[in-house]
Every structure is written in structure tokens, then in C-alpha cells.
Amino acid sequence: MKWLPRTLVLAVMLLPSLPGAVAGAPDGATTVDIGVLAVREASAAEARWQPTADYLTEAVGEDFGVRFRMRAMNYPELEDAVAGEEIDFVLTNTGHYVQLEYAHGISRLTTLIASHEGEPVRLFGGVIFTRADRDDITALEHIAGQHLFAVQEGSLGGWHAGHEALLDAGVDPREELAELTFTDMPHDRVVEAVLDGRADAGTVRTGVLDRMAGAGAFEPGELRVLEPRDTPGFPFEHTTRLFPEWPFSRMEHADEALANAVTVALLEMPEGHPASGAGEYFGWAAPLSYAPAHDLLERLGAPPYERNPALDPLLYWRENPAVTIALLLGLLALMAAATMRYHRINRDLGREVQQRREAETRLRRHEAELAHRASHDPLTDLPNRVLLTQRMRSAINTSAEDGGRVAILFLDLDRFKTINDSLGHQVGDELLKILAERLKDRVRANTIARLGGDEFIVLLDDVESLEALEERAREILAVIAEPFAVGGWRSLQVGGSLGITLFPDNGGSPEALITQADAAMYRAKAQGRNTYSFYSEDLTAAASERLETENHLREALKNGHLEVFYQPQIDLRERRVSGVEALVRWRDPDKGLISPGRFIPVAEETGLISPLGEFVLREACCQVVEWDRQGLPELSLAVNLSAHQMNDPALVARVREVLDSTGMDPGRLVLEMTETTLIQAEGSREVLLQLKGLGVALAIDDFGTGYSSLAYLKRFNIDWLKIDRAFVQDLPHDPNDAELTVTIINMAHNLGLEVLAEGVETEDQRSFLQTRYCDAWQGFLCSPPVPANELPQLLEDCEGGVAAAGVPR
Known part of the structure; x- marks a missing residue:
């Protein structure tokens, strides 16, 4: 009758869930609790796993009106929460899941994919080991009569798997060891006991020895794994057989549609997502079979299959044969009396069996579908x-x-x-x-x-x-x-x-x-x-150079080797320096100034453009406030925003914090973005509106080289257009560039926008722009970008900021 509990659990898992369990409240999102096992401090566990809950909120929360919360608990707390239906989903280790599945009928949705050196690891096992200098212990059978250390009596990888391996080798740990000691978490205590000689041998979960060796806890070759196995695709040596990693499970009362959406979201989590980084895992896979873990615990008589000696029929027969015979005769009489009743329910049982088979078929079909989704691209159905x-x-x-x-x-x-x-x-x-x-x-x-x-x-x-x-x-x-x-x-x-x-x-x-x-x-x-x-190998050399630039750029950000230069912007109507554009420069201690064309593309590829952009914004705002304190003419400040920054949900908060902390007047700050960046941010129109709400101005940089669409000029509240230098460099001699420039100026003015031309290098270019009513310009005709300490002298050379021709004398 061993099959009966599992059959009942399966039947419970297949019952349709109760509706309305997580219906969104009218006045806000409903909290969906995920109980997660904390083997150490609860706060550390919540910090590790809450990003995964936030990812689920982002992926499915809006559709269901819910938000997900991680609640870290120890073993008893998590068992009580499951029994009392205080949580909706469960994330716990494999052995604990088997107990909860057996007792409460929770059902797995996905299986965790652990990470080892960036590679996916779906399984784990146990390692039995000793010191390399113990020549008397070279096989598992030699553990008999020795002192063995393990981490916990309830640990699947740290004890149960090793227990089974010893039984298979003919050694009963309960009968044939000199002593068995459990250290409690972490596994490192077992390794330390073997190293310092308190234990003859130890058993830990796979990966522990590799982690500690990598951290320098012991020298290579100091420990020896007993009877190691090498499984293709599995990165660790192991003594025992392997079992699937932690499952993510649902409570029976959890909404079925929400559970399906959670399953798909976890399976489709992008590789390298911040949630997987915080959780120190690779991703999620279709749910693996946990039958091997059930079989192991049942064989060992471990929870939930612990044996009660008082009810062991064989033991009771040996000790009380007469009573046992009497009980058997009574049981036979009861069985005979019940036979007449059984035939009445046979048809009902047949129907139930048929329904169960149909449900199992649907479950297998669903699992196959999830497995296919995990390995195929959802749009094209090609392998991923x-x-x-x-x-x-x-x-x-x-x-x-x-x-x-x-x-x-x-x-x-x-x-x-x-x-x-x-x-x-x-x-x-x-x-x-x-x-x-x-x-x-x-x-x-x-x-x-x-x-x-x-x-x-x-x-x-x-x-x-x-x-x-x-x-x-x-x-x-x-x-x-x-x-x-x-x-x-x-x-x-x-x-x-x-x-x-x-x-x-x-x-x-x-x-x-x-x-x-x-x-x-x-x-x-x-x-x-x-x-x-x-x-060819030269491509690798180019990639290596990009990697070297990336590493040095990270050091430059950390060590303060970046500077902000400022290029004046001339108001053509008032003929004065009215503002500056902030531009980042990298002054390497060994190589001197490094061209932005070399490190800006690398920063954009690697995401370093976001901290670099934030550095420029903060540094430039501080500098403008300092110039005000020194009595310089009031200048506007233009700062570029990258696509990475525009896609950062914290952008508005960061800009607000910089303005508040530096005292910069928002009305003098102009945030510039390219047409490409603006198009990519179209889904974040609210972000641009919030930036405008801070009081800052918005400008389109390099206008004319991207989409040049009137749609986004109408959709977003833009203040400035900056004509790209490509249209300015051949003015006024190239009729096509002249016509395009005049068209851009007229179009901008008709839309109520101001226009600034970039890359002005000759007096003819400046004069052409002035006669066509361009509002402002910048370029080498006035000055290249200069360090902050040179700008006051530049303004003084411009007669206190006013120049008859719009350029310094």
C-alpha cells in the first residue's frame, strides 16, 4: 500500500484551484507570499531572493493585480506556514519539498538551475571524502569502524545521499561506524573537522569542496574523494547518485492561472537577469522528477517515510506471535465482511481511475509543453x-x-x-x-x-x-x-x-x-x-583590446581619472556665451588624455555609460554652482543622456537628487538625447514628462542623422533641436546642406522650438546661421571643450561673455 499516499497527493495536485485566491484589490495590488527556506539568517535569505519576487511582480503582477513578496523562514516556520495556508508559493530544498509534497500536496512548477562558474547545474549529490594522507581509507567499505562527520541528519545531499552510498557499499552507518557526528550548517564545518583530524571522513553536498578549494581553505590534493563518479555535463565529482535542485512550488489554494503565468515567467527569465545574479543561480527549467528523492527517503526510513517500530508488522510478529495471529484472523473476518460492500463501489473506482489517468495525461502534456518552451524560442519555435x-x-x-x-x-x-x-x-x-x-x-x-x-x-x-x-x-x-x-x-x-x-x-x-x-x-x-x-585571431585581439579598455575604464571611474570639459554655446541673438555643454574626458595617469571615440563606444556596449553619465551630471552641476559663487555670468548647462540612462527606472529620482544636493537651478539644465535614444524611450513617455516636471529642458542632439520624425517632436515636449555637424561643415557652399539647415530651422521655429548648430568652425558658417535666424551655435570657431579652470579666462576673453561677432576677440 506504499502507493496510496503518493496517489492521494497526485489526486489533490490535479484538483482545480479555488478561484479568486489572488484577485487584485480595487485600491491596490494584492500581496502574494512566497515562502523561502532560510538555512541561516532570514534577512540574508530575503535579500537574496526578493529580486526574484520583484521580477515576478514586473512580469505578471500588472496582469493579475498582485505583487510578490519573499518570506524567509526556517524549517518549522515554513512547515507551519504551509499547513496553515499562510503562503501561496514555496521555494525550499529538495528533501524538504519531498516532505511537504507528501504531507500537504504542494506541486512543483519549475526546477532551479544553479550556477557554477557561469555554467548551468540542474542536479546535486553528495561527496564522501577523507584526507589524502589516509592510506587506510581508499574505498567506501573502509569507512566501517571510523569516525564520520556530516552536516545535518535531515540534509539530502549532506547526509541522506551519503547514507545510501554507504549502504550500497555494505556499511550500515547506524551499526558499523565508530562514531557519527552532525555539525549543523554550514557544510564547511565538516570539511574543517576532516582537515584538523577530528574526523576520519566526512560527507557534504557537491560543490562545497570545489568552493572551499577555490577560496583557499585547503591546498589542492590535501583531500581525496572516495569512489568519485564523473557524470557528463555535471561539473563536480560525486560519490553518490544525483538528484534535482530546489523546486519552485505552488500551494493547492493558489490561483491556477497565476501559477501558470509564474511558471512561464520563471522559464523565460533572461539569461544574466539581475534577479538570478542576486539569487546566485543560473535560471529555471521545466520541473524535473523528484521520484528519486522520494525513493531514497523511503528506503532510509527518513521523514516523511519514518518507520514506527511499534507498528512494524515484522517486528510485532517476532515479539507477539499469538496476538499477531489473532489480529490477522480478525482482519480476515473484516475483509470478508467488507467484500460485499466493495463490489458496489467498483464502478466508481473505475471512473476515478479513468479520470486520474486523463489528469495524468494532461499533466504530462503540460510538462512536455513547459520543457519545449524552456528549450525553444517562443516567436519562431526554433531552438534557443x-x-x-x-x-x-x-x-x-x-x-x-x-x-x-x-x-x-x-x-x-x-x-x-x-x-x-x-x-x-x-x-x-x-x-x-x-x-x-x-x-x-x-x-x-x-x-x-x-x-x-x-x-x-x-x-x-x-x-x-x-x-x-x-x-x-x-x-x-x-x-x-x-x-x-x-x-x-x-x-x-x-x-x-x-x-x-x-x-x-x-x-x-x-x-x-x-x-x-x-x-x-x-x-x-x-x-x-x-x-x-x-x-581570424585579429578579431580576438580587437575584442581583447575592448575588454582591456573596459577594465581600465572601470578603474578610472573608481579612482577619479575622469574629468568634465566644457564647450561654450553662443547665443546668436544676444551675441554672448549663454551656456556650456558638459563633455567627459579620460586622463589616464600613464597614457594621458584618451580619445572619447575609443572609450565611449565601449562604455555604451558594457553599460558603464550609466555611471559615467551620472558622474558627468553631478560634476557639471557642482561646477556651475561654483561658477555662480565666483560671480561668473549665469550659464545654462547641457548634459547628454544615454539610452541606458533613459531605460533606467530610477533616472528621474537620480536627476532630482543631483539637483537637490548640488543646488543647481533646474531651469538652467538641458538634458540632451539623440533621436535613436528618444525613439527607444517612446514607451517611457511618462519618464520624459516627469523630467519636464522637474523644470529641466529637453534637447534632441545630432538632429537630422536619425529618424528625423515629426511624430516624436509632437509627442514629447522638446525645447531644443541641435543640428548635427554633418549639415554644418559644408555651409554655406553646399546648396543641399544649406537647404536642409534652413528647413530644420524653420520647422523648429514653427513648432516653437529653439535651434543650436554644432561644429561651427568658420566665420562664413556662423554668418550663414545668423542670417537664417538660428538661435545659437557651438564649435571650434569659439573654442574646443576646455577644463573647468580655463572657462573663466575664456569668458573674460569674450569681453565678459559678450562678443560683437559672437566669438572671442
Whole structure:
């Protein structure tokens, strides 16, 4: 009858959940509690896991009118909360989950993917080890008669798994050890006991020895794992069999629709999301089977399968044979009396069994669907990065054995962003789906995967020659170049760029090969697009240089090697220096001033542009206030905002804090953004309105080089347009540039905007702009950007800020 409790639990899990459990309150969001196991301090556990709850709030909270909260609890507290239905979801370790599933019928939604050196780890086990100098302990059977240390009697990886391995080796830890000691958490105590000789051997969870060795807790080779196993794809040596990592589970009363949405959100969490970083994990997978953990605890008689000696039939038979016989005869009489009743309910039981089978079929179908979602791109149904990496590893291993070649082709559509921005993301998505079908139907490959956006990977494991590979690359480009009928267009055409790398010629791992193919793809774009390029080592050198620049830039931010220079802006109507634009400069102690063209692109790629931009804003506001204190003429201040800053939800709060802390007048601050940045921020119109609410002005930088759309000028409350230097440099001699410049000035004035021209270097350019009623200008004709301490002298050279021709004498 061992099957009965599990069957009842399964039946409970399959019952439909009660409606309205998390319905949103009219006056605010309902709190959904997630109980999480805290093996140490509750505050540390909540700090670790609350970002995951915040991610769920962001992903599904608005749709259901809820917000998620992590509540950290120890074992008894979490068990009480589950029994009292005080929480809606549960995140706990594998052994504890088995007990809660058995006792309360909670059901798993996903399985945690742990992280080891950036690699996903879905399983764990136990390690039994001793000191390397213990020549008398070389196998598990030698543990008999020794003093063994373990962390906790209820720990699955730290004790139960090791207990089973010893039983399999013929050693009963309860009978044949000299002594068994439990240290309590953390596992490090077990390792320390073995190292200092208090224990002959120890057992801990996998990964503990690797972590402590990496932290320098002991020297390499100081400890030896007994009877180590090596499982492909699992990064740790282990003595025991393996079990799935922590499950994320739902309580029976939790709303089913919300539970499904939570499941999908966790499975679709982007790789490298801040929540996974805070939680120190890789991500989430479709729920694995926890039957092996049930079987282990049942075999050991551990909770929830602990044996009661008083009710053990075999033991009772041995001690009380006469009473046992009498009980058996009575039981037989009861069974005979019940037989007549059983036939009446057989039909009902048959119906229940059929319903259970149907429910199990639906559950298996749902689990298969979740597993498919976890390994496939939701838009195109192509394999995603996870499945691609698995297939690449398999192809690499096969190629290494038979001496063949594997090719990775990194495909990126040319100017796909223009399609999204001009025709809409819905048209862009439809184009990607059509392209995916074309590639599947017409490209012969091991795998065709989508990494995201307009990036695809083609994996070829049958490369015969470079000539044949080039021919296949040209065929792929031809497939892409065929017209698309989408978004009302009958023959919309796009192109693509291909980067190609080879195993074993270049990289040896999936990650390295993808990185190399990506670099080769960018070279193909630089060579004119709609072509292909092979990877070479010089691309790695360029990537290394970018990485070195990134590391040095981080140090520069930390060590104060960045400065702010200021370029004057001239008011053409009043003919005076009316403002300055703040521009960051990097003064390296060894290399001197480093060109912004070298480090600004790296900062934008790596996200360092956000702290760099905040530094410039704060430093420039402080400087303007200091100039006011020195009695300089009142100047406006222009500061650039990057796309990263515009997408930061804390941007408005940071700008407000800088204005308050520095005392800067908001009315003199102009925040500049490019047309591209503004388009990307269109979904955050409220942010721009809040910035305007602070009293600052908004400007479009480099106008004319991006989308040049009147739509966003109307949608957003813009104050200034800055004409890009590309239109100014050939004034007044180039009639096309002259016409475009005049058109921009007139259009801006008709919309009530002011205009500033950038890159003015000649008196002819300045005079042309003045006669066409441009409002202001900046450029080398007045001054290049200068350090803060040189600006007072520059203003003095301009006759106290007023110049007859708008430039210094």
C-alpha cells in the first residue's frame, strides 16, 4: 500500500484551484507570499531572493493585480506556514519539498538551475571524502569502524545521499561506524573537522569542496574523494547518485492561472537577469522528477517515510506471535465482511481511475509543453541558446572522435532595426517568423537556432571543405535576400551578414565559437553588409583590446581619472556665451588624455555609460554652482543622456537628487538625447514628462542623422533641436546642406522650438546661421571643450561673455 499516499497527493495536485485566491484589490495590488527556506539568517535569505519576487511582480503582477513578496523562514516556520495556508508559493530544498509534497500536496512548477562558474547545474549529490594522507581509507567499505562527520541528519545531499552510498557499499552507518557526528550548517564545518583530524571522513553536498578549494581553505590534493563518479555535463565529482535542485512550488489554494503565468515567467527569465545574479543561480527549467528523492527517503526510513517500530508488522510478529495471529484472523473476518460492500463501489473506482489517468495525461502534456518552451524560442519555435549549446557540445564531441569539422554561422539581419522603427515591431516579428520557416525548409543543417532579436545561428556538422562551406553561406544569404510579403509590402527586401568559425580550427567550446562567429559577423557588416566573413585571431585581439579598455575604464571611474570639459554655446541673438555643454574626458595617469571615440563606444556596449553619465551630471552641476559663487555670468548647462540612462527606472529620482544636493537651478539644465535614444524611450513617455516636471529642458542632439520624425517632436515636449555637424561643415557652399539647415530651422521655429548648430568652425558658417535666424551655435570657431579652470579666462576673453561677432576677440 506504499502507493496510496503518493496517489492521494497526485489526486489533490490535479484538483482545480479555488478561484479568486489572488484577485487584485480595487485600491491596490494584492500581496502574494512566497515562502523561502532560510538555512541561516532570514534577512540574508530575503535579500537574496526578493529580486526574484520583484521580477515576478514586473512580469505578471500588472496582469493579475498582485505583487510578490519573499518570506524567509526556517524549517518549522515554513512547515507551519504551509499547513496553515499562510503562503501561496514555496521555494525550499529538495528533501524538504519531498516532505511537504507528501504531507500537504504542494506541486512543483519549475526546477532551479544553479550556477557554477557561469555554467548551468540542474542536479546535486553528495561527496564522501577523507584526507589524502589516509592510506587506510581508499574505498567506501573502509569507512566501517571510523569516525564520520556530516552536516545535518535531515540534509539530502549532506547526509541522506551519503547514507545510501554507504549502504550500497555494505556499511550500515547506524551499526558499523565508530562514531557519527552532525555539525549543523554550514557544510564547511565538516570539511574543517576532516582537515584538523577530528574526523576520519566526512560527507557534504557537491560543490562545497570545489568552493572551499577555490577560496583557499585547503591546498589542492590535501583531500581525496572516495569512489568519485564523473557524470557528463555535471561539473563536480560525486560519490553518490544525483538528484534535482530546489523546486519552485505552488500551494493547492493558489490561483491556477497565476501559477501558470509564474511558471512561464520563471522559464523565460533572461539569461544574466539581475534577479538570478542576486539569487546566485543560473535560471529555471521545466520541473524535473523528484521520484528519486522520494525513493531514497523511503528506503532510509527518513521523514516523511519514518518507520514506527511499534507498528512494524515484522517486528510485532517476532515479539507477539499469538496476538499477531489473532489480529490477522480478525482482519480476515473484516475483509470478508467488507467484500460485499466493495463490489458496489467498483464502478466508481473505475471512473476515478479513468479520470486520474486523463489528469495524468494532461499533466504530462503540460510538462512536455513547459520543457519545449524552456528549450525553444517562443516567436519562431526554433531552438534557443540552451538547446543550441547542448547540440553544439554533442557535435563537437562527435567531431573530436571522427576527425570532422563543425561550422558555426552567426547570422544578423542588416538594418533590421529600421524595419521595426518604421513599420512597427509586429511587422518585424512577422518577418522573423517567415525567415525562420525559410531557413528550416531550405537550409540543410544540424540545428538552426534563434539567439534573440534578429540573430540566428546555423550549426553545420558535415563540413567537407571551405569551398563547400562558402557556397552554403552564399545560399543562406540568397534565401534571406528573397523578397518578403509582410506588413502590406509585397516585396520588402532585407539583407544579412554572416560570421563563420570552425571547430577544431578555432574555438573549442560552444561559448567560444559563438563569440568568434559574432566577431566575424561584425567584420562582415564592416565590409559592406550582405556578405560573409571568416573568423581570424585579429578579431580576438580587437575584442581583447575592448575588454582591456573596459577594465581600465572601470578603474578610472573608481579612482577619479575622469574629468568634465566644457564647450561654450553662443547665443546668436544676444551675441554672448549663454551656456556650456558638459563633455567627459579620460586622463589616464600613464597614457594621458584618451580619445572619447575609443572609450565611449565601449562604455555604451558594457553599460558603464550609466555611471559615467551620472558622474558627468553631478560634476557639471557642482561646477556651475561654483561658477555662480565666483560671480561668473549665469550659464545654462547641457548634459547628454544615454539610452541606458533613459531605460533606467530610477533616472528621474537620480536627476532630482543631483539637483537637490548640488543646488543647481533646474531651469538652467538641458538634458540632451539623440533621436535613436528618444525613439527607444517612446514607451517611457511618462519618464520624459516627469523630467519636464522637474523644470529641466529637453534637447534632441545630432538632429537630422536619425529618424528625423515629426511624430516624436509632437509627442514629447522638446525645447531644443541641435543640428548635427554633418549639415554644418559644408555651409554655406553646399546648396543641399544649406537647404536642409534652413528647413530644420524653420520647422523648429514653427513648432516653437529653439535651434543650436554644432561644429561651427568658420566665420562664413556662423554668418550663414545668423542670417537664417538660428538661435545659437557651438564649435571650434569659439573654442574646443576646455577644463573647468580655463572657462573663466575664456569668458573674460569674450569681453565678459559678450562678443560683437559672437566669438572671442
